Amino acid sequence: MSAIAVAPEMLQERARTGALGAARLALLRDLQLAFRKRSQLVQPLAFFAMVTLLFPLAISPELARLRELAPGVLWVGALLGSLLALEFLFRDDAYDGTLEQYALSGQSLTALMFAKTVAHWLLTGLPLALMAPLAALSLGVPAAAVPGILLAVAVGTVALSLIGSIGAALTLGIKRSGALLSLLTLPLSLPVLIFGARATQLAIHGAPFVAPLELLAALAVLGGTLAPLASAAAVRISLE
Amino acid sequence: MSAIAVAPEMLQERARTGALGAARLALLRDLQLAFRKRSQLVQPLAFFAMVTLLFPLAISPELARLRELAPGVLWVGALLGSLLALEFLFRDDAYDGTLEQYALSGQSLTALMFAKTVAHWLLTGLPLALMAPLAALSLGVPAAAVPGILLAVAVGTVALSLIGSIGAALTLGIKRSGALLSLLTLPLSLPVLIFGARATQLAIHGAPFVAPLELLAALAVLGGTLAPLASAAAVRISLE
Amino acid sequence: MPDQTLAVENLHLWRGERHVLRGVTFSLGRGTCLEISGANGSGKTTLLRTLCGLIYPEEGRVLWNGEDVREDLSAFHASLAYLGHEPPLKSDLTPTENLHYWLGVRRLLGKGELLAALERVGARPFCERLVRTLSAGQRRRVALAALALLPVPLWLLDEPTTNLDVQGRELVGELIAEQLARGGMVVAAVHHGLPEAVRNVTRLDLAA
């Protein structure tokens, strides 16, 4: 009877969660799913550590040359990191009916999608941004370049996550053309990679790297405004 | 009644599928599924293309220098590309109960796992091998080196798929297995990367590259004998 | 509370080649329950999903309190609860966490209230274990707790008694009965009849 005791009549309007609260919960849920155990926090870091570790192995490890490589290495790591997690950004939620419940929650699906994307960035982009300085140093990049690199990677991964979320959501609906994910995500993320690599390179050579960074930021903002809308729409379609 | 008509008594032993036939079917099934939802087909390729395409962009594209980097680029691309696809190798089958039915089929689970791994190679390794020459040429590698590179990548990816299958099977039933998967797989695949890169480098400089290639082949054979056993065991465990 | 009704006018829907919903029409008042029956593949799930606006019908309208639900979907969604074939639970979270996130998105939820609901559906003993370790029926019970926590006017239930044991089936009956007593409405797709506890039921049979 208890359940009734707490709500003798129909649920009152004032009892509803606000849009912000809903988004916050969606975000927390994804984070908690990722980190049941605190020990899992280190895993993304370990992963990126290894990705950057691979390059010196594959080529004669002459630091001078590695320094030139650093931008490429970092950004490939970033791209892979995003891609690896992207597929699962919506897939599991679609599978277990979570997306359906989001769509029926009476909350703005756009806000919820945005929250999910933020979670994705916190889980892939942020760790990479934090790893980037270490990786860069291990590749012989001068310490002066570190802040620039950190900034570039952080901003760039935001854009990557946002772009990725569209592709991920689209592939839910149009199952047959699942290739869309890669065919959409990669070309769209190409500019991010270019500007990101450019910014990193300039930072390494101690040149001013504001210009490409601004472009990155622009991409991120653009994505932030469009991506959630697009992916919300895509999710709705996928549920039909 | 038809079902009875075809088997009036209990199913006769002679009606059973041979181990080879079973493996063949498991292989075909994975191929057909991949072609149905093409994302698993296109993604590793697209990623590989990005990696190799990215470098000329990320680094000032001086062919002379790029040529030096080619091995690293190719192999890191190949490794990460096949890793990207690994996630899917067993996950879906675990979800929908296919692995369970394999384990209960009365056929050697090892053979079926081997078939799945072969499918994985055909879907990721082979395309990568076929693309490698293009990528190499785009990185300014002399055409003479192409056959060597193709061979090295082909053999190397076999080893990678095999090693990866163990990790994939072990991380079944683990949430957010992505990072853990790479943490398990990358260390074991480092030798492949090293020998592969060495072979490529030698090929590029027109030196005889048989020695590292033999080592690659050895790794592939070793993997071919051990990996299916290990992943079969891992799958059984995941079903407990 | 204003008098609430759910009215459906001649819904038509095609799925691929198949004309699944062929002019479904009914209306439902406060405190009444609609039992949708029909052979496998007759369109029960499709109808429920159309009712809650997940699927747009090619023809016909769904009216909530007299106005087309498409006017203000999210307001309509705020006043309904839908349970599909599968309980929407994350297997890597505990029942408590699942409900906290799933329902928390919809309404402000007290811890005590949550535990009370879990107690109610007999999920209290395992409410701190990962859902992946629960049995099929235990998952279903956790999903039912959501109903206890969402006393919204309209419930749409797709075979709510799946995987439940005898006692669980009765529990579903009680929950529905209470919802009706509370003046709510229930649309339920079932194959073998609703539990006894449920009164004033109207039936809708979708011939396959």
Place this chain on the structure above:
Amino acid sequence: MPDQTLAVENLHLWRGERHVLRGVTFSLGRGTCLEISGANGSGKTTLLRTLCGLIYPEEGRVLWNGEDVREDLSAFHASLAYLGHEPPLKSDLTPTENLHYWLGVRRLLGKGELLAALERVGARPFCERLVRTLSAGQRRRVALAALALLPVPLWLLDEPTTNLDVQGRELVGELIAEQLARGGMVVAAVHHGLPEAVRNVTRLDLAA
């Protein structure tokens, strides 16, 4: 065919903290059916999975024709069919393809035979559509076709009538009855009793 029996001696199994199987013991002869009942979470699924050797019991043995099944698991597997809570179907393949791959791994399968089985379970009309477009009950029916195609001595069924309509429930009854008539054995976990068609049933109740 030699006389076949399934015998279980005093199975004990823990899951986490919980002592799920507490000394389960029974034996089953040709042409007989064991109905496992019990509340949600009482261990029916666990028992079935232990019987077919997916889970190793911490104590006790499962004997097939008098010898421990662990001696030769794959021989034992070759003579049993297990259907769990979810039909093991690929949603990106058609029913026909699904059965072709799933059962083809076990036995040589003729196209005609396959279609006949699909016909038998009423899955013929949609046997060329992707499984993802099928309704819950239609999927279950496709899975049942596997039983029609695997007349192996031992069937282990976990709530085989889930999501099935009245006629589908009878179908399950007929399939089981035929299996028994054929001299096979069936172990089925059910909540609300087996269909009427099934004769000589022994019951095993797992108190939760």
Place this chain on the structure above:
Amino acid sequence: MSSFFDMGGYAAFVWPAYAVTLAVVFLNVFWARRALARSRAEARRRLQMQGEPS
């Protein structure tokens, strides 16, 4: 004596090496004992849980 600490110019490498190794040794002792203590506490908790009827 100072020559001992100087390690013939290699102090910067020798002493850290010894420091790290000994740290690892002592940490291991500490960790092992802590692990044992924890699982004993856990076992106690489980016993009490079984003690009370559930």
Place this chain on the structure above:
Amino acid sequence: MAWTWFHRFGSPPHVYRLAARLTPWFAWPAALCIAAGLWGGLVLAPPDYQQGDGVRILYVHAPSAWMSLMVYTTMAVAAAIGLIWRIKVAHAVAASCAPIGASFTFAALVTGALWGEPMWGTYWEWDPRLTSELVLLFLYLGYMGLRAGIEDTQRADRASAVLAVVGVVNVPIIHYSVTWWNSLHQAPSVMRMDKPAMPPSMLLPLLLMLLGFTLLFVALLLVRLRGEVLARERAASWIREVVSV
């Protein structure tokens, strides 16, 4: 036959009590050996004619490195036994090994790097021996990560055991890397067939350290093992006796 023997040995209460009883018999000798080894290594042993006092790093580096390999081998063997005969205690042994091995691998890497700077002029080089030792560290981490990822102890045991067994191929690679590839790294000078190439004044402290570390490992293992055994026992009467003290 092996089966029954394993099972008698594998009986948890027996193992728990035995471990408790044996621990001091390894712990104190270990302390003595290590103390003596340190004294010998830091004071008695002569500086190397070319490496000077830098060579003293040997007395911590070689033992740590040797531990990293021995512990992994122990872990893999235990894991294999656990997999094949389904013996809980064997899994408990394997689980106890991982953290110990990981930490000593870390020590080997750091001390090696610290030795590398003066000797090779670089802390790190992508050399077979060095790389494969790093891989060993990642294997340990992967093993522990896998365990952490699985709730159910039994599944964690068996899954991580598979990984441990697979990873063992790395051990010979590490050991023979210096002989198989032309490596920067020292060729074996102690662990080799013919008589070691070292003066006794250097050899003795090294052997003392090796012995001390090995004893220490056994002691640590016994302590951790008790914990792991407890974690795997449910509702057994003997637990009440051993914990409620």
